[in-house]
Amino acid sequence: MSEPNSTKTSSNGVAPLTPVLTRRWLSPESWGLRTYEQLEGYSALRKALGAHPDQLITLMKDSGLRGRGGAGFPTGMKWGFIPQGDGKPHYLVINADEGEPGTCKDVPLMMADPHSLIEGVVITSYAIRANFAAIYVRGEALHCIRRLTAAVNEAYRAGYLGKNILGSGFDLDVVVHAGAGAYICGEETALLDSLEGKRGQPRLKPPFPATAGLYSSPTVVNNVETIASVPYIVNGGSDWFRKMGRERSPGPKIYSLSGHVERPGQYEAPMGTTLRELLELAGGMKDGIPLKFWTPGGSSTPLFTAEHLDVPLDFEGAAEAGSMLGTTALQIFNETVSVPWAVMKWTEFYKHESCGKCTPCREGTYWLVQILQRMVRGEGLESDIETLLDVCDNILGRSFCALGDGAVSPITSAIKYFKQEFLDLCEKNRNGTAADPASPALAGAR
Known part of the structure; x- marks a missing residue:
């Protein structure tokens, strides 16, 4: 795993970033509950359980957090779509079916710091009044599934999951579900069908998951990186979160660099960071062979060329240049590739x-x-x-x-x-x- 963070000043005015999402990745046994609790783990949960669920939804709206799975939909708005007082069970589903070619941010996050996701799951479930959550992990990521399952078991034993969490009266059960290796199940409604035991195929929308999701009940489907960001926002506040990144795309982001770079890996940087800056962090082009083309968000996003080195990599910047931010899977190709x-x-x-x-x-x-x-x-x-x-x-x-x-x-x-x-x-x-x-x-x- 490459060095996951940067404190360099960006040439385009983007502020330097103290590691947020990756702050624990290099700690000894970072995946364990003891390490997590020593580094402020589950402090956000205690704070959240003392607030009203609607206050948490408002906090996410104010923070400007947008979905990190590719679509960039405002997270607080998605939570707010869940109807309240409808008499139906509510569900939270985490889309951890990371299958986009070149994308490798969610699996390292769950491997290095699974409790940040679990804490985010509990806070989100409390906010949307859900008592059941499922984490749908890509089946090939066997080590990740094992580590996440172990972390969930740790959280149950410590009282962060289960009945009457931390004496709050809030109950939540979490299941780690292994997929069967179908890329289509990264699409949220196909994922829901798969969770229900059906063949993973997209559903016709509307109705949307917010009103008719898992088992035809109101459901929030969010990406791993999105939910792992929630505890930091609860502790730091919306103004703190907005100090990173750009106005319409605030916060930190994990960028996955692969291909012809000297040090491929995960690099946390503010939203709006450019490929030129990321290449500096990654040691430049491999063997000094010039850049030819690259993907800003995985293979399903329109290609960029060397002329796009200074495009701000956030939702607006990528779109204005003719592509999409997607999952920030930057596949880098030099001049030797057809x-x-x-x-x-x-x-x-x-x-x-x-x-x-x-x-x-x-x-x-x-x-x-x-x-x-x-x-x-x-x-x-x-x-x-x-x-x-x-x-x-x-x-x-x-x-x-x-x-x-x-x-x-x-x-x-x-x-x-x-x-x-x-x-x-x-x-x-x-x-x-x-x-x-x-x-x-x-x-x-x-």
Whole structure:
């Protein structure tokens, strides 16, 4: 695990950050209850239980905390959607099904500091009047599941979970649920169906989970990093939280850097930090080979190039530059990598992970893979580029959930910025001579 924090001053005016989410990561046995309690653990819970639940919802609204799972929806607003006095049970579900290619922030957080998530779960459940919470963890993350389960058991024994928590009269049971390795279950309604024992497929919305979620009851679904931020806000206050990051996207964020960097890993920095600054923390480009392209939020977000080094990586900054912040999974590629090859590999993933419920995604991703594979083999035609764009247009906005939109984003952005590389792959069929296998356009395919 790379050094998870930074105290450097940002060149774009972003304030330096004292570690928040990662402050315990390097402590001895940071995952244990003893270490957590020594470092202010569960102090926020005691404070929260002394407040009215509506005060906590207002606090989250005032803090400006936005969902860290990709969508960036205001957390306090989501909590406030839960109807009160409806006579139904309320549920909290934690989306820990981290499956986006390049994303690796939630699993390290749960491995290094699981009690910060558990404390956030208890506070959130109290705020929305839920007495049952489920943490849905990606099934392949076996060590994470074991560590989180052990932490939940510790919390039960210490009286932070179960009946009459800390003498407050509030009851909460928490279950750690292991998924079965389906990327689609990262979509909140597919996750809910999976929790109910059904096949993981997206539901038609509306109704939304806030009114008809788990077992058709009001449900809040939040990301791990979102809920792990809650105890710090309760202790520090909304004004403290807003001192970090930018006005419309406040707070700290864990950025995952992978690929061609000297020190890949997790880096906590204020929202709005740029890739240029993150590369400084990560030791720069590996072997000094220049940057060619990168993803700001995982493979389902439109690509950026070296021209986007100074884009503020928050929800507004990424969107204004033509992409999405997503899960802040920064996959970094140098000049040795073929863009069409990388796009093909991502598309193969989305084709494999499509749940098949809707035709545009099920059929569209299949044909996108066929065309891209043919092009990478050097058997493509120039007309294939327009065919790719046409298929993407028939998927975008027409699929049942966001998987279809995510599958076309790298393709359309790659053609926008690197169209010549796709044309180079068609050289063989343009003039009867094969493309040079040593050319940069084919380097990543070998």
